[in-house]
Amino acid sequence: xxxxxxxxxxxxxxxxxxxxxxxxxxxxxxxxxxxxxxxxxxxxxxxxxxxxxxxxxxxxxxxxxxxxxxxxxxxxxxxxxxxxxxxxxxxxxxxxxxxxxxxxxxxxxxxxxxxxxxxxxxxxxxxxxxxxxxxxxxxxxxxxxxxxxx
Amino acid sequence: xxxxxxxxxxxxxxxxxxxxxxxxxxxxxxxxxxxxxxxxxxxxxxxxxxxxxxxxxxxxxxxxxxxxxxxxxxxxxxxxxxxxxxxxxxxxxxxxxxxxxxxxxxxxxxxxxxxxxxxxxxxxxxxxxxxxxxxxxxxxxxxxxxxxxxxxxxxxxxxxxxxxxxxxxxxxxxxxxxxxxxxxxxxxxxxxxxxxxxxxxxxxxxxxxxxxxxxxxxxxxxxxxxxxxxxxxxxxxxxxxxxxxxxxxxxxxxxxxxxxxxxxxxxxxxxxxxxxxxxxxxxxxxxxxxxxxxxxxxxxxxxxxxxxxxxxxxxxxxxxxxxxxxxxxxxxxxxxxxxxxxxxxxxxxxxxxxxxxxxxxxxxxxxxxxxxxxxxxxxxxxxxxxxxxxxxxxxxxxxxxxxxxxxxxxxxxxxxxxxxxxxxxxxxxxxxxxxxxxxxxxxxxxxxxxxxxxxxxxxxxxxxxxxxxxxxxxxxxxxxxxxxxxxxxxxxxxxxxxxxxxxxxxxxxxxxxxxxxxxxxxxxxxxxxxxxxxxxxxxxxxxxxxxxxxxxxxxxxxxxxxxxxxxxxxxxxxxxxxxxxxxxxxxxxxxxxxxxxxxxxxxxxxxxxxxxxxxxxxxxxxxxxxxxxxxxxxxxxxxxxxxxxxxxxxxxxxxxxxxxxxxxxxxxxxxxxxxxxxxxxxxxx
Numbered sequence: 014x015x016x017x018x019x020x021x022x023x024x025x026x027x028x029x030x031x032x033x034x035x036x037x038x039x040x041x042x043x044x045x046x047x048x049x050x051x052x053x054x055x056x057x058x059x060x061x062x063x064x065x066x067x068x069x070x071x072x073x074x075x076x077x078x079x080x081x082x083x084x085x086x087x088x089x090x091x092x093x094x095x096x097x098x099x100x101x102x103x104x105x106x107x108x109x110x111x112x113x114x115x116x117x118x119x120x121x122x123x124x125x126x127x128x129x130x131x132x133x134x135x136x137x138x139x140x141x142x143x144x145x146x147x148x149x150x151x152x153x154x155x156x157x158x159x160x161x162x163x
Numbered sequence: 164x165x166x167x168x169x170x171x172x173x174x175x176x177x178x179x180x181x182x183x184x185x186x187x188x189x190x191x192x193x194x195x196x197x198x199x200x201x202x203x204x205x206x207x208x209x210x211x212x213x214x215x216x217x218x219x220x221x222x223x224x225x226x227x228x229x230x231x232x233x234x235x236x237x238x239x240x241x242x243x244x245x246x247x248x249x250x251x252x253x254x255x256x257x258x259x260x261x262x263x264x265x266x267x268x269x270x271x272x273x274x275x276x277x278x279x280x281x282x283x284x285x286x287x288x289x290x291x292x293x294x295x296x297x298x299x300x301x302x303x304x305x306x307x308x309x310x311x312x313x314x315x316x317x318x319x320x321x322x323x324x325x326x327x328x329x330x331x332x333x334x335x336x337x338x339x340x341x342x343x344x345x346x347x348x349x350x351x352x353x354x355x356x357x358x359x360x361x362x363x364x365x366x367x368x369x370x371x372x373x374x375x376x377x378x379x380x381x382x383x384x385x386x387x388x389x390x391x392x393x394x395x396x397x398x399x400x401x402x403x404x405x406x407x408x409x410x411x412x413x414x415x416x417x418x419x420x421x422x423x424x425x426x427x428x429x430x431x432x433x434x435x436x437x438x439x440x441x442x443x444x445x446x447x448x449x450x451x452x453x454x455x456x457x458x459x460x461x462x463x464x465x466x467x468x469x470x471x472x473x474x475x476x477x478x479x480x481x482x483x484x485x486x487x488x489x490x491x492x493x494x495x496x497x498x499x500x501x502x503x504x505x506x507x508x509x510x511x512x513x514x515x516x517x518x519x520x521x522x523x524x525x526x527x528x529x530x531x532x533x534x535x536x537x538x539x540x541x542x543x544x545x546x547x548x549x550x551x552x553x554x555x556x557x558x559x560x561x562x563x564x565x566x567x568x569x570x571x572x573x574x575x576x577x578x579x580x581x582x583x584x585x586x587x588x589x590x591x592x593x594x595x596x597x598x599x600x601x602x603x604x605x606x607x608x609x610x611x612x613x614x615x616x617x618x619x620x621x622x623x624x625x626x627x628x629x630x631x632x633x634x635x636x637x638x639x640x641x642x643x644x645x646x647x648x649x650x651x652x653x654x655x656x657x658x659x660x661x662x663x664x665x666x667x668x669x670x671x672x673x674x675x676x677x678x679x680x681x682x683x684x685x686x687x688x689x690x691x692x693x694x695x696x697x698x699x700x701x702x703x704x705x706x707x708x709x710x711x712x713x714x715x716x717x718x719x720x721x722x723x724x725x726x727x728x729x730x731x732x733x734x735x736x737x738x739x740x741x742x743x744x745x746x747x748x749x750x751x752x753x754x755x756x757x758x759x760x761x762x763x764x765x766x767x768x769x770x771x772x773x774x775x776x777x778x779x780x781x782x783x784x785x786x787x788x789x790x791x792x793x794x795x796x797x798x799x800x801x802x803x804x805x806x807x808x809x810x811x812x813x814x815x816x817x818x819x820x821x822x823x824x825x826x827x828x829x830x831x832x833x834x835x836x837x838x839x840x841x842x843x844x845x846x847x848x
Contacts, residue, residue, distance in 0.1 A: 039302045046217045046305070054217060062210040092254060093208065096280035100211045100302040 019153040026146050035139050040102030056147045062101045063140055069094045070133065077129060087125065088117040105135040197312030198223035201245060205235040205263065206252040206278070211301065215250070218305040232258035239271050246273060247315045250299075253279035253286060261293045268294045272322075274314040278303060385427055389416065393427060402435070 030036045040055075047054040073090045076083060095110035109132035116124030202224045206212045212228050219226040227246070229235040232255050239246060249267055253260035264275045277290040280301040290298040296314040299307050385393070396413035397405040407425035414424070 039304075042218075042302070042304055043214065046214070046221060048221075051217065058210060058213055061213055065209050089254075092280060096254075096301050097208050097210045099280060100208070100214055102302070 019149065023146070023149045023153050026142075026149065030142060030146065034104050035142060036102045037104040037107075038102065039099060043101065053151075056150070059101055059143055059147070062097055062103075066094055066097050066136075069097070070136070073129060077126065082120075082122050082125065084117045084120050084125075088114055091117065103136075103139055106132065106139060109135050195223075197315075200224045200312050200315060201227070201247045202250060202311070203227045203229060203235060203238065203246045203248070204250045205229045205232055205255070205260075207231065207255045207257075208252065211252070211303075215303060215308075218303070218308050221305060222309050224308075231255070232260070232263040235263065236266055239267060239273070243271055246271075248274045248276065248311055250276045250278060250311070253277055253281065253290070261289055264290075264293045264295055272318075274318045276311060276314065389414075389419075390427075392416065393424070393431070397428070397431065402432075 031040075043055045043058055051057070069090055073087060073094070076087050076090065091110050091114050095107055095114070098106045098110060109128060113125060113128040113132060116122075116128055202219050204212065204215050204219065204226060206215065206228075207230050209230065212230060216226050216228045227238065229238065232251070235249070235251070239249070251260050251263055255263075260277055260279075264277065267273055267275050274296040275294070276297040276299060277295040278299045278301055279286060282300045287298050296318070297311070392414045393410065396410045399413060400406075400409055405428065407421045407428055410428065411419060411421050411424045
């Protein structure tokens with residue numbers, strides 16, 4: 014059928030997201046929640062995540078513009094952000110969040126800045142990839158199975 | 164879903180008939196268990212919330228999601244029997260997850276699971292010490308959620324065990340006492356317990372329940388009349404010689420069991436003790452506001468902290484408004500505040516509610532009624548005994564507790580901002596429920612109405628008002644419906660699960676339940692839970708019914724423990740309530756149950772913004788909490804001698820009644836506060 018090549022492409026895209034570490038098992042958990050009642054559940058969750066976490070990113074941004082840094086506050090924001098990111102399986106983003114928090118705890122302003130920049134990059138990259146993925150998914154229809162990476 | 168409906172049915176039906184009817188539903192539910200488990204999930208992160216909801220739905224649970232802790236508490240308070248388990252995040256912007264945990268534990272005694280992305284040992288330990296039944300690390304996987312039902316079952320089993328141990332001797336008698344509205348409990352403690360347990364277990368322990376007649380024990384609602392009879396009997400015998408058996412004989416009330424009397428007596432003793440110990444702060448709280456009426460309002464002032472006081476000060480608060488405030492505060496719709504009573508109620512509510520929560524209030528009610536009458540006379544307020552009685556009713560569930568709280572409230576005036584102030588005039592006794600007052604005050608404050616004019620106004624009207632209020636719908640229909648005895652406040656209607664059918668206390672608007680316990684007792688002074696009239700007001704104001712409970716619960720626990728130390732420290736708002744309650748409860752139960760209550764109360768106290776009393780109490784509570792299960796509040800409670808809480812001026816009886824009322828009123832919550840609200844340190848050991 015026409016969809017087969019697209020489905021194959023979708024599967025490959027999905028697998029590479031896992032292989033490259035952009036996504037982890039939590040994403041699969043989400044996929045398993047998707048069913049006929051909620052056929053676009055994963056996409057909805059990811060959309061919600063990006064919408065809500067944008068606010069957190071902004072907060073952190075503002076906090077980083079005020080010197081000296083309020084490391085406690087920054088850590089708090091990042092804790093929230095990390096929780097959110099981990100719940101959708103955003104692996105790399107989560108890793109950057111952890112790094113950022115480490116720098117906060119050791120009051121390393123430079124480290125925080127760098128980690129935040131890196132985090133934003135990963136955050137944006139993942140978003141693009143997922144958008145492309147979901148777009149394709151809509152065209153091909155739901156994937157039949159969710160398999161764990163590796 | 165079936166389970167829910169079946170549960171509701173069962174849980175609310177106190178009559179055996181109801182039980183039977185519910186059995187079928189319960190049986191059906193049991194088959195499906197754990198499907199239909201009613202879960203409340205609280206998390207400020209919308210992404211997580213959405214995922215959790217979906218996961219829980221996949222597990223076939225009935226999910227309600229909530230992004231704010233405050234909202235969650237409201238929901239829980241409004242529908243005490245509406246949920247089986249709560250899952251909450253630790254880090255939330257509006258309220259710390261542990262605080263919420265405490266509140267829930269104290270007021271509703273539901274199992275709570277904490278969640279966080281933070282897996283640090285320290286945080287997990289905090290969860291344990293605060294009484295969480297489990298701790299999940301985010302991201303949460305569905306496998307982890309599949310088995311949460313075990314916590315529900317486990318808790319129920321424990322409750323049952325405690326319940327049965329606490330002396331379900333006269334099961335047969337218990338079964339006898341069934342009335343539609345009245346919640347009879349073989350003993351205050353047991354009753355509450357049973358009702359809550361009943362509710363929780365209806366699904367999976369149908370058999371158990373059938374076998375143990377304790378489940379079906381109707382809860383005794385200590386109406387004003389009944390309480391009066393009780394007090395008369397006690398006085399006749401002499402407080403020292405008054406033993407449940409003899410009291411029972413003297414009272415000659417059909418259907419009343421020795422256990423009912425025993426628990427009620429416990430509360431009463433606690434209450435008396437509190438009265439004697441408290442008379443210290445005539446107006447710690449109030450003084451600030453109400454110079455003119457300080458004395459009167461003292462306790463109330465703490466109600467809404469400020470509002471009441473102001474109101475009181477103006478002396479314009481018509482009783483009604485007070486009542487309304489209280490009601491509002493309490494979250495009840497104080498229909499006819501007009502009663503100075505509100506103060507009292509609030510207080511009562513606090514004190515009463517807590518204890519009530521746990522017990523079917525049966526016993527408390529009796530006490531409340533009588534006590535209220537008596538208790539109040541000590542109070543300068545114009546509250547007439549009748550009114551007190553009314554309060555009693557409301558406080559029924561709270562029973563002693565409320566009264567005591569009320570008295571404390573009035574005296575300490577510190578704690579229960581609302582109650583104190585308001586209550587002062589009305590019923591010092593009632594005021595003792597500082598904690599409740601605090602809540603009540605809160606309620607009042609919002610109203611901003613001169614309702615209480617420091618209780619004085621309230622008092623005036625209370626005389627008639629209270630009574631009226633009590634009857635007045637003011638709060639929740641519950642109040643009225645419940646056989647008078649329980650504070651309507653307790654939202655009888657609102658809180659189906661609440662063991663304290665405050666609703667009916669004629670005198671006491673069921674304000675208390677709603678009003679008093681807001682989480683932040685301090686702020687809301689809804690504490691006036693116990694007071695019916697005021698509830699109306701409060702309900703408008705605060706609409707924090709659940710809050711009332713908090714106060715109540717808190718108060719209850721304190722009361723139980725009668726550790727005024729704790730209480731006194733905190734007078735502030737909710738704390739006092741808590742403390743008081745804790746005492747009462749401690750006293751009443753004198754057992755683990757109370758302990759639990761106390762611990763819970765402690766939490767609340769802690770939350771309440773550090774009311775002086777609460778603080779003390781909290782500390783104790785905290786220690787208790789560590790124990791987790793044990794929650795031996797009695798210990799801590801003792802510390803907080805509710806000196807603050809129970810104003811001296813309230814006659815003992817008045818206070819008692821106030822307490823009782825409050826207890827009743829407050830009781831709606833299904834707390835496991837077994838204490839009857841009489842924090843008269845007699846907890847039979």
